[in-house]
Each structure stands twice: as C-alpha cells, then as structure tokens.
Amino acid sequence: MSEVTQVQVEEALQQYVVPHLNKNVLVADALKSITIDGGMVTIVIELGFAVASIKAAMQKAIVELVGQIPGVQNVSVEISWNIASIKGQRDMRSMDNVKNIIAVASGKGGVGKSTTSVNLALALAKDGAKVGLLDADIYGPSQQMMLGVDESARPESENQQYLLPIEAHGLKTMSMGYLVTDKTPMVWRGPMAGGALNQLLAQTWWGELDYLIIDMPPGTGDIQLTLSQKAAVAGAVIVTTPQDIALMDAQKGIEMFTKVEVPVLGVVENMAIHICSECGHKEHIFGDGGGSRIAEQYKVPLLGALPLSLRIRQQVDAGAPTVVAEPESDEALIYGDIARDMAVQLASTGSAGPVFPNIVINND
Known part of the structure; x- marks a missing residue:
C-alpha cells in the first residue's frame, strides 16, 4: 500500500476553490493542519466567515478530492470559522462585544432595503454567525412587522440603564417600533431623530455579536451622519x-x-428581473444591468441580484422573511450567497479608516 504524504494532500487541496473566496484553501491561508495516520487523513480548515449552510457540501467536495490519492482509506474534514473584528467600538460600553457593524443603505425609498436587511441578517445567522439587527429608520420603522414581533412587545430594562434586545428568528433586534405604537407619528427634527438613533445603538445591551446589521433610513441625511x-x-x-x-x-x-x-x-440589485408565474417569461421591467454598471463605476462588487418576487413581499408582510419561510427557495439561496460575499468583502478590508470627525464650532 502506498504511503500517503502531506505533499500529496496539499496538491489535492490546491484543486479545491473555497466558495466566495475564489482561492484554494492554501492560498486563502485557511488550512490549519493536515494529520496523516496510515490511510487516515484529517484536514482542519478555519475561515474568516461563517459557512454552516454550505459546510456539508464543502466537506464532501474535499473528501472526494483527497480520497482519490492512492493509499487514502478515510478522509475527515473539520471546518470552523473565526470572525474577526474589523473595527473596534469606542466609548460605547454596551457594544464592547459587537465585532462588526454593517450599514445597509439606499439613496431612496422603495427599493427593498429593509427586506434586504432582514434577509441578509437571517442568512448570516443561518450560517452560524451571532447577529443583531437595528432598525434605524426612526420615522418609519418596519422590522417589527417583518420579523413577526407582536405589536405589544416591549424591550425589558437591564439595571435601569440598558434595553435588552428582543429576539426574533435567532436575531437580537431593536427598533423604534418597539417603543411606540404604529399610530404614533414621529414628528421630530433631524437632531432629535439622530439622538434617538444614538440611544437605540448605545443603550441596547447587544451582548456578543459577530455582526450588527443596521437597516438605515433612505437618503443621506442626519441619521447617516449620526451613525458615522x-x-x-x-x-x-x-x-x-x-x-x-x-x-x-x-x-x-x-x-x-x-x-x-x-x-x-x-451593491445589491433588487427587483432586477420579473419572472412570470404562469409562463416563466423573464422581463427586465425596471431596466437591465444597472447594479453591475454602478458597481463597476465605483469598483465595488455586485454582491447579487434579486428578482421582483411576490413571495418575498408576502413573506415579510407575514412576519416570516424568505430565508426562514422558504430556506431552500431560489430567493433564499441568493440571499445566502449575498450574505457570504458581504462577509468575505468585510474580512478582506482589514482595519478600516477613521470614523467621521467631530465637528466643533468656535465663536472666536
């Protein structure tokens, strides 16, 4: 019987490209160890993003590759992940254990930003990450309804100092919708809305999170600057x-x-194509390729494109977003791919730059 060598195993692993990284495990520096005991091979891989949803498929592909080496009798593949903190939180004790904040934003309303936010958060959680979701749309919070949280639900208090997030579908969530009724008009000027966001962000006891997804209001105004x-x-x-x-x-x-x-x-392109439910005809109702053009213009990735789907709208209206309502549907799988690509992009940015500078006005 041929003796299996580490060089043979590494050569086999060079043929396996890690999904979403587009690199083999050696180039991606994801290979932690190879242990060979006769015909028994154990491979340990650690990634910088969660992959619970595709872990079994990854293991199967690697087992098949390494199993072709003469003399290999059994292959065991261990896959884990360690999500790093790209940007540390400063002066916010309640956020000490929040590793990464990701803002999901749009320049205008009506493009499906909140639906995208909640499904991406759920996709990250489905993959094994610890995820929180903050509804930062102070004037028109919608995540309470999208997550199916009862309208009477109110966050509990921790030591009269912090609000405890409300858990829904495995997410830790906070929203202005939990603090007011749906009939309460938020007739606030910009600074008041910014102050409310700061309180929701800093006075919620988030605990340990790999990602805090913030569903931003549309536009580029006070809320966005306050967050920065x-x-x-x-x-x-x-x-x-x-x-x-x-x-x-x-x-x-x-x-x-x-x-x-x-x-x-x-960039995420929503409502990219309409597929007729009767005949399957595909039509670009709102235009074709806009998301890819803007992504190319700014040299950022097009993370994915989602169809104009009645089911997506019906599911969030019913309080069960697509990723939990139909986890194996085409739309849910697209959200999963987008979420993993987003996590890969975040991990590859390293330590990001400084936050928005404080503005000080003197009367001199």
Whole structure:
C-alpha cells in the first residue's frame, strides 16, 4: 500500500476553490493542519466567515478530492470559522462585544432595503454567525412587522440603564417600533431623530455579536451622519433597483460613505428581473444591468441580484422573511450567497479608516 504524504494532500487541496473566496484553501491561508495516520487523513480548515449552510457540501467536495490519492482509506474534514473584528467600538460600553457593524443603505425609498436587511441578517445567522439587527429608520420603522414581533412587545430594562434586545428568528433586534405604537407619528427634527438613533445603538445591551446589521433610513441625511459619528461602522452595503433614478440616488449613498471613510462592501440589485408565474417569461421591467454598471463605476462588487418576487413581499408582510419561510427557495439561496460575499468583502478590508470627525464650532 502506498504511503500517503502531506505533499500529496496539499496538491489535492490546491484543486479545491473555497466558495466566495475564489482561492484554494492554501492560498486563502485557511488550512490549519493536515494529520496523516496510515490511510487516515484529517484536514482542519478555519475561515474568516461563517459557512454552516454550505459546510456539508464543502466537506464532501474535499473528501472526494483527497480520497482519490492512492493509499487514502478515510478522509475527515473539520471546518470552523473565526470572525474577526474589523473595527473596534469606542466609548460605547454596551457594544464592547459587537465585532462588526454593517450599514445597509439606499439613496431612496422603495427599493427593498429593509427586506434586504432582514434577509441578509437571517442568512448570516443561518450560517452560524451571532447577529443583531437595528432598525434605524426612526420615522418609519418596519422590522417589527417583518420579523413577526407582536405589536405589544416591549424591550425589558437591564439595571435601569440598558434595553435588552428582543429576539426574533435567532436575531437580537431593536427598533423604534418597539417603543411606540404604529399610530404614533414621529414628528421630530433631524437632531432629535439622530439622538434617538444614538440611544437605540448605545443603550441596547447587544451582548456578543459577530455582526450588527443596521437597516438605515433612505437618503443621506442626519441619521447617516449620526451613525458615522457615533459608531465605528465596518462597512456599508448599497441596495438599489435598476431604473436610472434609483441608480442616481445609489451613487449619492456610495459617495456619502466614501466621504466618511466607510468601505462600501458592494451593491445589491433588487427587483432586477420579473419572472412570470404562469409562463416563466423573464422581463427586465425596471431596466437591465444597472447594479453591475454602478458597481463597476465605483469598483465595488455586485454582491447579487434579486428578482421582483411576490413571495418575498408576502413573506415579510407575514412576519416570516424568505430565508426562514422558504430556506431552500431560489430567493433564499441568493440571499445566502449575498450574505457570504458581504462577509468575505468585510474580512478582506482589514482595519478600516477613521470614523467621521467631530465637528466643533468656535465663536472666536
């Protein structure tokens, strides 16, 4: 019987490209160890992003590759992940254990940003990450309904100092919707809304999180600047639809995050194509390729494109977003791919730049 060598195993592993990294495990520096005991081979891999949903498929592919080496009788593949903190939180005790803040934003309303936010958060959690979701749309919070949280639910208090997040579908969540009724109009000027966001962010006891997804309000105003000033945002994702007016506003969003030195992790194109439920005919109702054009213009990835789907809308309206309502559907799998690509982009940014500077006005 041939003696199996480490060189043979490494050569086999060079043929396996890690999903979403587009590198083999050696180039990606994900291979932690190879142990060979006669015909028994044990491979340990550690990634910088969670992959619970595709872990079994990854293990199967590696076992098949290494199993072709003469003399190999059994292959064991251990895959784990260690999600690093790209940007540390400063002066926010409640966020000491929040590793990464990701803002999901859009230049205008009506492009499906909140639906995208909740499904990406759920996809990250499904992959094994610890995830929180903050609904930062002070004037029009929607995540309470999308997550199916009872309208009477109110967050509990910790030592009269912090709010405890409400858990829904495995996410730790906070929203202005938990603190007011749906009939309470938020007739606030910009600074008041910014102050409310700061309280929701800093006075929620988030605990240990790998990612805190922030569902931003549309536009580039006070809320966005408040977030940039008060929190160390690790990256931003821009949601758009293909039509020209949405793309113009998406450009403004990208420019804003660039100015405050927050890396744009990529663009998500929503409502990219309509597929007729009766005949299967495909039609680009709102235009074709807009997301890829803006991504190419700003040299950021197009993380993915989602169809115009009645089911996606019905599921969030019913309080069970697509990723939990139909986890094996085409749409849920797209959300999963986008979430992993987003996590890979974040891990590759390293330590991001400084937060938005404080503005001091003197009367001199």
